[in-house]
Every structure is written in structure tokens, then in C-alpha cells.
Amino acid sequence: MEIKRGIAVSPGVAIGPALVLDSEWFRIPQRVIPPSQIDHECQRLRQALAQAAAETRANQEAVSAKLGPQYGAIFAAHALMLTDPTLVQEIEALVRTNHFAVEYAVSRVIRRYAKALESIEGGYLADRVADLFDIEKRILRHLLGQRREQLRDLREPVIVLAHDLTPSETAALDPQRVHAFATEAGGRASHTAIVAGVLNIPAVVGLGPFITDVSGGDRVIVDGHHGLLIIDPDEETLHRYEQVQASFRSQASQLAELRSLPAQTRDGVRVLLLGNIEFPQESGPCLEHGAEGVGLYRTEFLYLGRQTHPTEAEHLEAYLTVLRTMGPQRPVVIRTLDLGADKFLPGGSGRRAAPEHNPFLGLRSVRLCLQNLTLFKTQMRAILRASAFGDVRIMFPMISTLLELRQCKMILAEVKEDLEEEGLAFNPRLPVGTMIEVPSAAILAEQLAREVDFFSIGTNDLIQYTLAADRNNETVSTLYSPGDPAVLRLIEHVVRAAAQHNIAVNVCGEMSGDPLYTMLLLGMGIRQLSVTPHSIPAIKRVIRSVTVEESVAVAQEAMRLETARDVNNYLRERTRRILPEVFS
């Protein structure tokens, strides 16, 4: 058993045979054979090796003739590996002693060599791992012959393991048969993460090197709650996960029943539950989880991983994709670019910004936009043009002064004029909102409230800036807590300012998707929450189990407590009393 730790990007638990995409491209059908078949398996092996070697030698001749002998040499080495006496011995040993099916034995032996090569000091043979995977693929192709399953017509469910998933690889997968993903590379916004979100299957990314530890057909567990990949689990672990899986399934089906029910408290107060999305493809799952709209559409992906800035047409296409799914009635709140200067090229011409000593307090987000007006206006034009097709709203991130907000609104007015002159349709009353995520904005909420249509409290940054603590920095991350009394006072203040000026206030950070804080936020007067789509059912369940009166009492008590730990303990105890299963 081996446990790898990565980043959980889509929840759930899946147990099943591994399909290792980088090397196999097809599923290894079975792991063991009856002893009576051993000789037959060994015969198949020798035949496949002979065929593969002959094929490789033919390649060598063809390539040598075409490109010169030095290029043919690589195939000569492959042919030598295919006829290697130790290779055949070791594979046969696994078949004879462990009764492994020969395909599985091939994969196991190749992995063992790959692993050994990777670990050689200096890494000077690490590149040869690719050669090993190449010959593995070739042997398996001969072994499986007609029985080979293409990725698009897998007959059995698999767990897909890969270094990273490219869009074309993903397109070749049969979503009915892929029960989970795990990849070596990637972060929260990787392609794997999006696809897993869209397919609603567990996924873990950023696991670091593990491909050489897994053979196709190995049993693996993907734990999408804790970000774990467990290779070849022992009996106890397997049993434990089977139970987790069962309870997750029954919980998921219970939560699915909530989908069509309104997010309404027991005493009949409606809460608007919206989804946070990052990619247009996420809007489908967002609706499926019961979201009533998009409360936070992050647009950064449009800017990342490219040399030029996105065009107006590219922006518009992305926004219209979301609107097509959401329909004309549901709100879609589009947040303008929220990136640091370190993350991309502000000039759009290969000119990278000078490194900043303190990027989180530097040129980022709306500050960056206000210094790159062309970039800002392009996005505003697209948002305005999209507003002709649905309930689009614009939201500015990281506003820290009233002046910044006024500048944004002034530019928006200019863009509206331009569109009008060009005769392009847009909603002239496009609602304008600001994120409240810098303490100065929370403190000056009354002033800001007069000049916008809505607030959205971005708790992640608000907590980080209020407590001056980076939650990814392990040495100080304990300071970072949504339950901190300072944070609660700021939120309370913002809610009051919004109520005074009769504007809506939404909470869109991770705090809003954590059931621990739902009663507190309701009790503080929040009636709009925007959360990761898969958290919607759980939050809805809390809303439907409580009354506003109870929540107000909880909020009042929480506000009296002196430390974040007291607040969190109190909230856990109160929520557990109403919904024991939430923190079981």
C-alpha cells in the first residue's frame, strides 16, 4: 500500500482498477488467472515479445533508411529490450508464482525497472523511462490484439491516472466508465479539475510523481475529500473506504433530493443560493446542484497560459456559454480580472512586470486593470454586450478606496457610450457591485454602498488582509479563521451598511460554502450565498433545517465570544445539535 497526497479538486471516493493513461492507452483487463492457464500465458508472452521485437526491427530498418542509422539505433535498443533474457524471466516469474495475468505482469515488471531508473542518482537514465513505457505499450498491443479496448469504448469502469490530462485525452474518455481522476501535475484550475467538476467525479491533482508506482489494473482509491491517492490498499483501508463510499453515496442521494427544494428556512425565509464558477463548462453542474444562478464568475482563466490578452470576442463567447446554460432569468455575476501582476503579462507583449516584494499588497486585480485601460475596457465591453442576453451583473474585485470604485464606474460609463455609438446592444442598467475583501472597503462600507447596486464579501481575502496571515503559510495559518471576532465585526458592519442603503449583500468566499458558518451568516442578516457548486446541497440542508430566530440567537452569542476558537467550537456545537450528521 502506498499513499500519495495531492490537492482535492472534486469530492467523493472511488475504488477501482487503475488505467494509466501515459503508458497504456488501454485497459489491462484482469489481474489474475487460474493456475491451469499459466503455461498458456507464458506462451502468449513469448509470442507477443517475438512479434513486438520483429516489428521493432522492421521499424529500425525503415527509420535507418529514411533518416540515417543513428535514428534507427533507438529502435535497435528497443528490440534488444524486447528480447532481453531478464525481462522475460521476471515476467514469467510473476505469472508462475503470483498467477498474474501476463498483461498485468508485464506492466508490473516494466514499472519496477522504470522506478529503478528514475531513482538512479544524477537522473541520467531517467529519460529512458519513456523508452520502457514505449516497449510496454508495444507488448501490450500484441498481447491484447483484438481484445484491446479503445478509450472511448471501455467495457469496465476505471480510475484514470495520468501525468496531466490534455483536452484531447479527455475527449477520448468514456465518461460512463471513468469513475475518478488522479494526476501528477495540475492545480485547482487544471484541466483535470474542470473535467472532474463537469463529470461530477472525485479527483485529486498535483500528486507529484507516482506513475511509475502504479501498474495498469492495480487497485487504487481516489479520496477526493482529503486529496489522497492510495495505491494497492491493504484490506483494512479498503474496507474503511468501502464504508466511506457507501455513506457518501447515500448522503449524495439524500442531498440530490434537495435539488428541487427551495433554499428556505423552517420559518419560511428564502435564501438565494448561487454557485461560484471559474470555467464556462462548470455552469451545467452548477445548475444540477441546484444553484439559482452564478454569484461569482471568475474570469482569470481567460488570461492565463497565453502570450496575448483575450479578445473581446473570446470574452463574449465565454460569457454567452454561461448564459446559454443559465438562461435569461438567472443572475450571472461576472467579476473582472482578479490577478496579480506576477501571474501574467500586463503588456500582452512578453513584457513581464518588475518583481514585487509583496505581491499581495502590490499591483493586482482592479489596480492592475486601472493601469491597463485597454485590457479593462475590452472585458467591460464583453460583459456589457453579454448583458443584452441575460441577467448579467458586473463586479469589481479588491476595491480598497472609494476613488477606485468611482474610476471603475467612470470607465464603465465611457464604454457604454462607445457601445451606444457603435449601435451595439447592452443593458443600460447593468447592476454594478463591488467585492468587499480589503478591510478598508469593509470599514468604509457606508460610502461604497451609496454608489453600487450590491456587495459581495470575499471572505478569503478579507480574512487574510484583516489578520495579515497567509493561510498557505503553515507557520501562521492558524491565525487565519473565518470565525475570528475581527472578521465577524467587519462582516456585521458591511451587512448593516448594505441594509441601510437597501442594497443586496452576498458572501462568496469559502466561508459561505462551509456548513459551520451557515447559521451564523443567516443570523447576521445574510440572505445570499455563493458557493462551490458541490457544496450547494449541504448548505441548503442547513438552511432548510433552521429558523431565522435560532440563527439570530446563534449569531448574537457568537458575536459575544472573544476568540476564533471559541466561536468555531460554539458554532460546531450548535450546528451539530440541529444536524448531527454534518460533523459526524
Place this chain on the structure above:
Amino acid sequence: MNGAPLLQKVVITNPQGFHMRPMAAFAQLASRFKSSVKVSREGQSVNGKSILDLMLLAATQGTELTLEVAGPDAQDALDALVKLLKSPPPEEEVSEASLED
């Protein structure tokens, strides 16, 4: 002639180490003889006819390898293999990078 195995130590002089091409040549040459060929490095001993095994030895420039040959054509095999290991790399040694293309 099936007497005690013949032993000889060889130090790798090729600046690129005992790399893919020399390893392939070695395994190929060793396979032509009836005798068994063992190659060992600091106690780790592998089959000299197996390119995969030879790769695991990870012999770089300066590594001392011990050849152990036993069988009817042991002396011929040992002479040929030592000669191969000691021969300088060919003039136009193809780099590993271009092999990969």
C-alpha cells in the same frame, strides 16, 4: 574448459558513462557467447546479456565494473567484452538527445 569463472575489472572511461549505446553493444556481444556473463558493481551483480539489467548498474565515467565469465568460450568472451568496454567512443558519438528524436 568449464572451469572456474574468469574475472576481470574494468573502469569505465567513456565520458558519457556506460550509456545506452555501449550497453546495447555490450549486451548484444555478450549474447553471442555460450558462456554466462555477469557484471557487478560494488556487490550488485547483474546478467551481462540483459540491457535492462545493465541499465540498473548506472555506471558512469570512473565506475569500476567486474566482469565474471564462465563457460566453454569464457576466454574469448571476456577478451571481446573487455575490448569493447575499453574501446574509445566512436568519433561521431550520437548524443542521447538526438537518439530520442
